[in-house]
Amino acid sequence: MARFQDEEYGRTGAGTPGAAPVPGVTPGVGASPAAEVTGASPAASPGASPAAASAGEKVDAVIVGCGASGSLLAAKLATAGKSVVILEAGPNLGLKDMVSSQIWSRRWRWNGAETENGGAVGAGFNNGWGGGGSASHHYAVWLRLHEEDFEVTSRFGVGNDWPFSYADLRPYYDRIQEEVGISGDAEAEVWRPEGDPYPMPPLRSLGQGRAIARGFAAIGVRTAPTPVAINSVAYKGRSPCVYDGWCDAGCPIGALANPLVTYLPVATKAGTEIRFDCTATQILTDRTGARAVGVRYVDGDGAERVQEAAVVIVAAFAIQTPRLLLLSANERHPDGLANSSGLVGAYITAHPFQSVYALFDDETDVAFGVSGGNVLSQDDYAKDPDKGYLASWQWTGGSSVKPNDLIGVAMARVDLFGDALHAFIADASKHLTNMAWVGENRAMVDNRITLSKTTDRLGLPIAKLTHEFHEDDLKALEAGMEQGQAAMRAGGAREVWLSGRATQHIMGGAIMGTDPANSVTDAYGVTHDVGNLVVSGTPLFPTSGAVNPTFTVHALALRQAEHLIEEWGAIAR
Amino acid sequence: MLIMTPLGLLPAARARAQGAPLTVLSRAEGEILDALGETLLPGAAAAGITNYVDAQLAKDLPFLIYRYLDVPIPAADFYRGGLAALDAYSEATHGSAFADLSSSEKTTVVGGMAGGKPEGWEGPPAGLVYFVVRADAVDVVYGTEAGFERLGLPYLEHIAPPERW
Numbered sequence: 001m002a003r004f005q006d007e008e009y010g011r012t013g014a015g016t017p018g019a020a021p022v023p024g025v026t027p028g029v030g031a032s033p034a035a036e037v038t039g040a041s042p043a044a045s046p047g048a049s050p051a052a053a054s055a056g057e058k059v060d061a062v063i064v065g066c067g068a069s070g071s072l073l074a075a076k077l078a079t080a081g082k083s084v085v086i087l088e089a090g091p092n093l094g095l096k097d098m099v100s101s102q103i104w105s106r107r108w109r110w111n112g113a114e115t116e117n118g119g120a121v122g123a124g125f126n127n128g129w130g131g132g133g134s135a136s137h138h139y140a141v142w143l144r145l146h147e148e149d150f151e152v153t154s155r156f157g158v159g160n161d162w163p164f165s166y167a168d169l170r171p172y173y174d175r176i177q178e179e180v181g182i183s184g185d186a187e188a189e190v191w192r193p194e195g196d197p198y199p200m201p202p203l204r205s206l207g208q209g210r211a212i213a214r215g216f217a218a219i220g221v222r223t224a225p226t227p228v229a230i231n232s233v234a235y236k237g238r239s240p241c242v243y244d245g246w247c248d249a250g251c252p253i254g255a256l257a258n259p260l261v262t263y264l265p266v267a268t269k270a271g272t273e274i275r276f277d278c279t280a281t282q283i284l285t286d287r288t289g290a291r292a293v294g295v296r297y298v299d300g301d302g303a304e305r306v307q308e309a310a311v312v313i314v315a316a317f318a319i320q321t322p323r324l325l326l327l328s329a330n331e332r333h334p335d336g337l338a339n340s341s342g343l344v345g346a347y348i349t350a351h352p353f354q355s356v357y358a359l360f361d362d363e364t365d366v367a368f369g370v371s372g373g374n375v376l377s378q379d380d381y382a383k384d385p386d387k388g389y390l391a392s393w394q395w396t397g398g399s400s401v402k403p404n405d406l407i408g409v410a411m412a413r414v415d416l417f418g419d420a421l422h423a424f425i426a427d428a429s430k431h432l433t434n435m436a437w438v439g440e441n442r443a444m445v446d447n448r449i450t451l452s453k454t455t456d457r458l459g460l461p462i463a464k465l466t467h468e469f470h471e472d473d474l475k476a477l478e479a480g481m482e483q484g485q486a487a488m489r490a491g492g493a494r495e496v497w498l499s500g501r502a503t504q505h506i507m508g509g510a511i512m513g514t515d516p517a518n519s520v521t522d523a524y525g526v527t528h529d530v531g532n533l534v535v536s537g538t539p540l541f542p543t544s545g546a547v548n549p550t551f552t553v554h555a556l557a558l559r560q561a562e563h564l565i566e567e568w569g570a571i572a573r
Numbered sequence: 574m575l576i577m578t579p580l581g582l583l584p585a586a587r588a589r590a591q592g593a594p595l596t597v598l599s600r601a602e603g604e605i606l607d608a609l610g611e612t613l614l615p616g617a618a619a620a621g622i623t624n625y626v627d628a629q630l631a632k633d634l635p636f637l638i639y640r641y642l643d644v645p646i647p648a649a650d651f652y653r654g655g656l657a658a659l660d661a662y663s664e665a666t667h668g669s670a671f672a673d674l675s676s677s678e679k680t681t682v683v684g685g686m687a688g689g690k691p692e693g694w695e696g697p698p699a700g701l702v703y704f705v706v707r708a709d710a711v712d713v714v715y716g717t718e719a720g721f722e723r724l725g726l727p728y729l730e731h732i733a734p735p736e737r738w
């Protein structure tokens with residue numbers, strides 16, 4: 001029984017004080033056949049194992065990961081006439097698989113290599129899996145980062161500046177918002193940075209949203225309808241939302257903008273080939289190490305293959321992206337690919353998150369509405385050192401909750417069991433209200449992904465995640481919890497309590513920047529060290545801000561796609 | 574909720590009523606799981622928690638909540654280890670196997686698990702075993718169309734769960 005000691009259980013155990021992070025790779029990686037592929041064409045690599053079969057023609061771009069960013073890049077590149085292959089570790093799940101059930105919804109969660117996880121960041125929960133990545137069943141709360149989020153170092157001397165400003169990204173937010181569709185009320189969002197008004201009116205507010213808005217108003221805090229990439233009215237041929245609250249299990253009618261109804265159909269129509277059940281295991285470079293030549297992967301039958309490409313794009317989310325770069329160490333890149341800065345894996349951020357729960361006498365329609373909720377407050381978003389901490393935060397409230405699952409009604413009181421649990425579920429299924437506090441996580445270099453000593457089923461080191469919050473993050477959380485409980489009480493709640501602390505969203509691990517010494521990629525996600533190797537998605541975020549990241553992921557990917565197409569000759573060479 | 578059992582496809586509750594053999598867990602483990610599930614949420618045993626968990630464990634990609642929790646131990650080993658730990662702990666503290674305890678003793682033991690770290694517990698963390706099996710119990714009792722009906726909630730499905738789970 002010795003192996004069942006707490007430290008093996010990271011998340012719920014007593015807490016494993018993770019060993020000091022070691023930039024670079026374990027010795028085992030250098031010994032893999034991959035390390036020898038710094039020369040000839042990868043298909044003829046002189047590895048110790050039999051050479052991987054070539055997976056067909058060299059293409060213009062191979063994209064690792066079929067999630068939010070990978071789908072958008074594929075759509076834009078393929079539409080511009082590039083040949084594109086996407087390698088996706090997960091299965092070919094489609095709209096027909098979006099079964100309305102919290103039990104069935106678990107098919108959409110990451111089922112690849114585990115993560116050695118010593119902190120509170122839910123790797124298995126946050127990672128995508130299959131077509132659309134985690135965006136296939138995300139809640140579509142789409143918010144813009146604020147101007148100050150791009151400039152935390154120059155304004156406040158903390159974290160990392162982004163390599164461009166809000167003004168540079170704004171046109172991409174505006175265009176994505178029009179392409180995809182967002183429902184909201186821009187005027188009511190008094191905190192919103194400049195931008196075009198939303199193309200659709202906000203969603204309707206149900207019982208929970210009304211109770212929360214009433215409570216906040218009573219304590220003088222402003223609210224607005226939550227802007228969501230969900231149709232309040234028919235938009236571009238996609239149906240409006242019917243408020244059944246099943247978004248977490250996937251929205252098969254296409255009211256919610258998941259990649260299966262937005263960019264993937266465009267990508268495949270323009271000729272993109274998606275290879276499901278294909279796990280990328282290494283990015284291969286030429287002999288000089290300056291150019292990527294393709295991606296080695298293991299297909300659904302366990303066969304090792306190589307896809308050659310002029311441009312390699314890694315869009316595998318914030319844990320697997322740095323892991324893949326570290327696994328791709330070779331003679332020219334002994335500490336991991338594109339890692340001359342030593343920062344591959346560094347600056348992992350995850351939004352601290354805690355819920356305030358309340359029971360009201362009135363019915364709150366808690367099982368219905370949308371999973372992302374319908375009321376927002378960013379009254380305390382502005383970063384102000386005079387508050388005693390430097391961190392932004394916001395509320396997203398009124399999310400639909402079904403009886404079971406990790407975010408189910410029953411989990412609102414984990415302490416209850418037996419008849420008391422039955423009684424609680426019966427009451428709370430009609431009267432519960434919940435709102436989520438989402439805060440900024442200070443970017444810190446020691447919060448990072450390294451390679452673990454444990455290996456996955458392919459024999460490759462799994463990712464090891466080391467993460468702690470900054471004390472300011474936690475002070476902000478404390479202030480939020482006080483405000484949230486006061487609002488619920490002022491709104492007339494008969495009982496108010498807090499959930500445990502958790503996280504939402506994972507970012508960083510291959511951050512953008514202007515200087516190769518303190519970032520992994522340039523402002524377009526092109527790695528400083530390998531001129532045709534590109535990173536996309538949340539790993540690029542130099543800081544987290546306190547807003548849900550997927551609108552920004554889309555805006556960034558659009559900006560990247562246009563840059564790649566414009567500069568194709570120089571980048572693809 | 575139809576699950577695959579050695580007797581063929583059966584509703585989880587009927588699989589239990591007919592004593593369908595388990596494929597991953599042993600009979601003894603099944604008895605502990607039934608008793609724990611029933612203590613966590615009365616009705617879970619009859620709803621077929623054990624046959625449901627066992628059928629999921631036999632699959633390549635179990636739908637269990639365990640999948641979310643970043644526990645680097647195969648799910649079947651976790652359940653086996655947790656159930657053995659519960660029995661050993663009950664023997665040590667109350668002198669008999671968990672399933673044979675009185676209902677108030679069971680409540681005391683499970684209350685200790687909910688608190689996190691009962692003294693002398695050896696195995697997968699007690700709090701995690703509590704959390705996971707409690708979630709399984711809620712799944713079989715309330716996570717289905719029948720469960721919603723019991724709560725008076727319209728199911729409003731886009732795509733109904735297939736008969737076979």
Ligand SMILES: Cc1cc2nc3c(=O)[nH]c(=O)nc-3n(C[C@H](O)[C@H](O)[C@H](O)COP(=O)(O)OP(=O)(O)OC[C@H]3O[C@@H](n4cnc5c(N)ncnc54)[C@H](O)[C@@H]3O)c2cc1C
Nearest residue numbers: 065067068069089128133134139140141280537548549550
């Ligand atoms: C329950 C939930 C709710 C959410 N709600 C919101 C929300 O309301 N608003 C918001 O802004 N964000 C939300 N998010 C976050 C959102 O889903 C992500 O920010 C977004 O999908 C990230 O995009 P990405 O392209 O970086 O990664 P993903 O969309 O996750 O895609 C990564 C893909 O890479 C694949 N992959 C990984 N490794 C490999 C490999 N080695 N080989 C091949 N493929 C690989 C994965 O299988 C996955 O499909 C939510 C997330 C979850 C889990």
Ligand code: SF4
Nearest residue numbers: 241242244245247251
């Ligand atoms: S509530 Fe709306 S967005 Fe969510 S699944 Fe239902 S129709 Fe889709």
